[in-house]
Amino acid sequence: MLSLLTFTNSFSLRGLYLQPNEIETLFSAPVSRPDLIRYRLRSAIARSLFGSLFFGWMFARRAPVPAFAFSGAVVAMLTLPMVGQAFSLVLGDAENRFAGKLAKLPWRVLTMVSVFLAIGGYFATMRGGVLERAEGRGFSYLASVWAEHPLARALRLPFTPWVRSISAVDLVHFVPWFAACVAIAIGLWLAVPRIPVDFRELSLETSADVARRLSRARRGLGATQGSASAATRSWRTPWLAGRGPFGAVAWRKAVSILRKSRTSFVVGGLIVALVSVLSVTVFATDGRDAFASAVFVAGFGTFYLCIGLRFDFREDLELVGLVRSWPIAPWKVFLATLLPETLLVSVMITLGVAGVAIYRQDPDPRLALLVAVVPLAVLVWTSIDNATFLFAPVRTNAAQDGALQNAGRAMMLMVMRMIGLAIAIGLAVIPYAIAAFALELPSVAAVAVGILGGLPIVLVEVGLLVLAGGAVLRRFDVARDTP
Amino acid sequence: MESTETVLDVAELGRSYEKHRAVDGLSFQIRAGEILGLVGPNGAGKTTTLRTIAGVLPVKEGRVTIGGFDLARDEERAKRVMRWIPDDPQPFDSLTVHEHLEFTAALYGLADWRPRAEELLVRFELTEKKDAFGGELSRGMRQKLAFCCAWLAQPRLVLMDEPLSGLDPRGIRSAKHEIEALASTGTAVILSSHLLALIEELATRLLILDRGRNVFTGTLDEARERFREHAGSSLEEIFFAATGESGGSAKA
Numbered sequence: 001m002l003s004l005l006t007f008t009n010s011f012s013l014r015g016l017y018l019q020p021n022e023i024e025t026l027f028s029a030p031v032s033r034p035d036l037i038r039y040r041l042r043s044a045i046a047r048s049l050f051g052s053l054f055f056g057w058m059f060a061r062r063a064p065v066p067a068f069a070f071s072g073a074v075v076a077m078l079t080l081p082m083v084g085q086a087f088s089l090v091l092g093d094a095e096n097r098f099a100g101k102l103a104k105l106p107w108r109v110l111t112m113v114s115v116f117l118a119i120g121g122y123f124a125t126m127r128g129g130v131l132e133r134a135e136g137r138g139f140s141y142l143a144s145v146w147a148e149h150p151l152a153r154a155l156r157l158p159f160t161p162w163v164r165s166i167s168a169v170d171l172v173h174f175v176p177w178f179a180a181c182v183a184i185a186i187g188l189w190l191a192v193p194r195i196p197v198d199f200r201e202l203s204l205e206t207s208a209d210v211a212r213r214l215s216r217a218r219r220g221l222g223a224t225q226g227s228a229s230a231a232t233r234s235w236r237t238p239w240l241a242g243r244g245p246f247g248a249v250a251w252r253k254a255v256s257i258l259r260k261s262r263t264s265f266v267v268g269g270l271i272v273a274l275v276s277v278l279s280v281t282v283f284a285t286d287g288r289d290a291f292a293s294a295v296f297v298a299g300f301g302t303f304y305l306c307i308g309l310r311f312d313f314r315e316d317l318e319l320v321g322l323v324r325s326w327p328i329a330p331w332k333v334f335l336a337t338l339l340p341e342t343l344l345v346s347v348m349i350t351l352g353v354a355g356v357a358i359y360r361q362d363p364d365p366r367l368a369l370l371v372a373v374v375p376l377a378v379l380v381w382t383s384i385d386n387a388t389f390l391f392a393p394v395r396t397n398a399a400q401d402g403a404l405q406n407a408g409r410a411m412m413l414m415v416m417r418m419i420g421l422a423i424a425i426g427l428a429v430i431p432y433a434i435a436a437f438a439l440e441l442p443s444v445a446a447v448a449v450g451i452l453g454g455l456p457i458v459l460v461e462v463g464l465l466v467l468a469g470g471a472v473l474r475r476f477d478v479a480r481d482t483p
Numbered sequence: 484m485e486s487t488e489t490v491l492d493v494a495e496l497g498r499s500y501e502k503h504r505a506v507d508g509l510s511f512q513i514r515a516g517e518i519l520g521l522v523g524p525n526g527a528g529k530t531t532t533l534r535t536i537a538g539v540l541p542v543k544e545g546r547v548t549i550g551g552f553d554l555a556r557d558e559e560r561a562k563r564v565m566r567w568i569p570d571d572p573q574p575f576d577s578l579t580v581h582e583h584l585e586f587t588a589a590l591y592g593l594a595d596w597r598p599r600a601e602e603l604l605v606r607f608e609l610t611e612k613k614d615a616f617g618g619e620l621s622r623g624m625r626q627k628l629a630f631c632c633a634w635l636a637q638p639r640l641v642l643m644d645e646p647l648s649g650l651d652p653r654g655i656r657s658a659k660h661e662i663e664a665l666a667s668t669g670t671a672v673i674l675s676s677h678l679l680a681l682i683e684e685l686a687t688r689l690l691i692l693d694r695g696r697n698v699f700t701g702t703l704d705e706a707r708e709r710f711r712e713h714a715g716s717s718l719e720e721i722f723f724a725a726t727g728e729s730g731g732s733a734k735a
Contacts, residue, residue: 228577228618233614244589319575321534321569322573325537325567326562327590327591478534
């Protein structure tokens, strides 16, 4: 698996990956290209050291001779970066030579390998009543059958020296294989820097690619991560919230969403459609009405779309300085920024709910109430989510300095979000709880009390959350760099 | 068209970053139609001062009054009469050039903005780019777009941080002309730049900052008079003389 990851990673890091400042300094310095590769290999091996010790310890716990397993695993793990670098150089060079023809080849190879594995696994499972024999023995039996398939054995063949070293039971079996592993590692260390590839242009492209990916990652999981499509240049977005400062902020966000997130729309729409179909087919049981299915669509849709279609402050963090110079109160900026996402999610869910009602031919009046509640629920969640984000914007990236600390901070903030959501929901259901459990009113009356009492509470919550979001936006310190 | 009307009044402005004092008790005024050249060495506090006046950074110490409105207490009205052009303007990547003007007009509540927008696009040579997305513009084009947006409503105060960076020679000449033209209509301009020749050419008054402090405020002639015994008559020599004596107050 690690070899596969190394292989696929080498597709994306073609040539020699160096950070932009390293490229400017090292490429113009009197340093030979083999020395640059050795520098990169040293860094990669040093980064693998801790992981190799960990994996060595893991293998040692299960192997017949722990010392052999530990040594074999460590050497294997330290060899992987060199293999990956060799792939990066060779594949990158091939791509350069054959222009676009090879650009998609690695993925085609991977797809073909996956298909072969799937077919091989299928036949290995179906042949000779394996499934019948597997009954009662569990997945481990099936895995052992797959592992013994000739295709699997062929795929494992290149890994023989390391596997034999790790699983050796005595010195006689260990020494030759381990010596082969060490020889391969030394051979790669000597050979990889001598691969005759001029990687400079590839490195520039790779560095720019990685910078773009990091930039997108810094914006979090927002849906508007792409750039505006040229085809949308002539699109006119309606000014739904008027032509004042508030309307301008909302309009700007809506334009951004419509021009940059068409794929996200399609995916989001498909998911809602799929959930709607599932709610009236697979999950439906006799006697359930359209309302139950619609609640499922609204609940899942709100949850999924709020995470999947995130058009919020994450993508505007670099603009907060500019936003602060605008003649509009921060709470209005906060609300106007979140409004387009709220509307979009609500419209999609409404369409899903309408689809359910039409399919069930059940125009239940409660559906209208459900549709009315969805925008408030979306606004409550996006307000909590964004206020927390602006309070302490954490944007972690792979291999970023301090990523571990950020991971802990991000987790704490997620806990804060969940606590906020729990409090919001808890307060909103208080009237219903009192009516149903304390006063023991009949079901219909309890629901009515719940709605009449709960809606004003949710409205107050939305108001308070928007004010809180504005306060957080106001105190957001643009003078401080955010990770 | 200078007048006696004070557009910006900064009193005892201060700002610290942890232990570093970026702006220290800064006070100055600017009147309508004036172009105030803000100069100082790196780290003198120029950008922090401008960003605080622009409302990007909160006013933590002192008071900023723009057009008679206190920036801390009457923020929206103060910002409505002011425009801020940062050193590297970043337009919205998914709005076209023309939509930036449409957005600005709505943000500042402008009616009948279209004729003026068309005129500005012509003046800043952006007509051919009016359907280009903000993300497609070069550095110089972004700067020109920022000028267009700032000029659109004829503000009472414009703050500019290194406004000519990224512009080609033709753009520089045009921008200088436009800045002077804007000031002649009564707009007060604060121009922060390391290009002393630009300041010398355009500024009607100088504000020299060093380590967050005001070491000189006055006209170029007053500066020449003040630093006569230390230096010659060019702004460059005045600048070195003023910032070399940062310990003493040299207000004219």
